[in-house]
Amino acid sequence: MSIRGKAAIVGYYETPTQKEMEGRTTFGVLAEAARGAINDAGLRKKEIDGLISSENLNSLLLAEAIGLKPRWTMSMTTHGASGATSIATAAQAIAAGVVDYVLCIFGEARPRSSSRLQAEARARAGGGPPNRATEWENPFGPVIAANGGYGLIKQRHMFEYGTTQEQFAKAAVDERFNASINENAVWQGQPLTIEDVLNSRYTNDPLHLLEGVMPCSGAHAVIVTSAERARALPHPPAYILGVGGPATSHDTIWQEDSIATSPVVHSAPTALQMAQVNIREIDFAEFYDCYTILVMMTLEDAGLVPKGEIGRFYEETDTTFQGSFPINTDGGQIGAGQSGGGGGGFRHVVEAARQIMERAGERQVPRSDLCLVNG
């Protein structure tokens, strides 16, 4: 049974994405985003009967904090993909008649020294309970944060396909251009050149500092409901035509068989087939982009260009909001910032809905009927 067109995004809200939000709490910014999305959808809070958030938050704690009484709730556990996965999951539950109005919400107010950050730092330093990493990774001195795995992937992609540093840099430059006019972006008003990216220090070769994300604070929320209910609401709905995934077979990158290819080779064909859309018909893309390598590799794996040709594609294509194939039109996470609590990956969903509803203002893309989103 296909769920093609049976559910839609009918409202959204996001806070500005900022390095820190002093004086704010995570549940406070999420409450703000929840209220904003519910109001934007023209609904009342008591009508919201579904809630999805991230593993970092726990949707049960969130339901308590924002006084919601869902009859259907879950926490997504697919790391950065949780945001996009929440939409796919909500659409399936709505089509199955399990729930009517789902609030999908992700984000974090990130103070400088939260207990979670301290715990993460201890774990990175080798503390915490023994696990696979304490035996097989930590004795060899992994890179701080997520940079290490993406360095390994990028190095392999450059080897297999000859992708160049300039081509990777172009992706960051296009995204920062989009972010430069986004009032919610952490890098608003600060475009980059390819030279800026290439001259930025290596966090770990071959990754440059300016082709990765800035960990930030921010909250992002949308409301999903059935196509039938959507038609009674104030905004033109953004219909969900097809979904695929989450498709991942590993938790650590060295357990992936082919590290320069992502599980999008499985999820994208499923979504496109359900939507009855050829990828050549897609008008623009909002793709998870913790690093340039990830957005570039996954665009290949979705079938936008043949495998190995994404470098040349970026070199030859204006992918800004005013270009021939717009990608990450709000600046993505590289340009606009990566909100914690799964919020970074969810900005792609919010921006897709905004563009499809034709509410993107100055950065509205001319053709915004069909968007492919990846988490």
Add this chain to the structure above:
Amino acid sequence: MVDYAKPLPRPEIPELTQAFWDAARRHELVIPRCRVCDAFFWYPRERCPSCLRADWEWTPVSGKGRLHTFTVVRQPSNPTFNEDVPYAYAMVQLDEGVRLISNVVECAIPDDLEVNMRLEIVFDDVTDEWTLPKFRPAR
């Protein structure tokens, strides 16, 4: 060696991997090989991840392989590694097919590193108790 301050291996299930670390101390590399599938697998698990049977044995391997990919560490997650930067954090593909995380040593970093280069094992006796399997360019 008594001053070694970096993280030593801390197994989640010590009895499962004791044979690996004992072999490393003897400067031997052993990898789990399923008797049913005849295939090596990594990391060690109670059961073969292919056939899900528990019929596998620690099998000596050549210690030869290729540099599958690497990243040059400049900001280690653990500050005890700061004195070593830049160093190579690598995925090494053994000729027997499995991929391990390790370091490439005894060469210039990053200039001597190339994806797909031939590597051979070198055992680093970091303490009296622990030996880490590392790799260097094949000679």
